[in-house]
Amino acid sequence: MARVYEYDVFISYQRDGNTVPAWVRTHFYPRLRDLLDDNVDYQVKIFLDEKITVGSKWPQESLNALQRARILVPVCSPKYFLDEWCLAEWHSMREREKLVDMASRENPQGLIYPVIFSDSLNFPGYARERKMRSFKNWNQPYPQYQTTVEYHDFHREVGQMAEELVEIIAGAPDWQPDWPVLTPLPDPPRHSKLPRF
DSSP states (O other), X not given: OOSSOOEEEEEEEOXXXXXXXXXXXXXXXXXXXXXXXXXXXXXXXXXXXXXSOXXXXXXXXXXXXHHTEEEEEEEEOGGGGGOHHHHHHHHHHHHHHHHXXXXXXXOOOOSBOOEESSOOTTSOHXXXXXXXXXOGGGOOOOGGGGGSTHHHHHHHHHHHHHHHHHHHHHTOOOOOTTOOOOOOOOOOOOOOOSOOO
């Protein structure tokens, strides 16, 4: 395992369904990568789960990347807060914030930069208490969306986000090998369908 950060940003999103994953992969991730990279003098590294190689153990690769990422960017929708892996990613970074006294009364800047894909009225209280950047006006997952006039506004919004992220990334605490990484509870054992003797 690396002894330093490997990623600047870890994108957390609900992987089931069609619209959120398509939007993240087709529009959000590429624009964020390019616009964030345009604002710094080093090569930006963003973790997105599609980078996990075939044959790798997905949960372990993702957990390792989360521990080696400076900040978390969760793409929030109502189902995000029902997904056990998304919650583990959010709460892992929240535990890190607590360890370094970030997102607190004395130091309000945190390491979680949430963006809204849809809704926000049904988010849990701990999520609603954070300021979020809304992309509800630009959450079209279709590739042809890039040819519309609205896409220019989306591009501008991601550019403003990238400028803010540069400062948050720069303010991330030094990497620690024992950053907490939470995992979902294991599934209960399945009952045998065989008769007991």
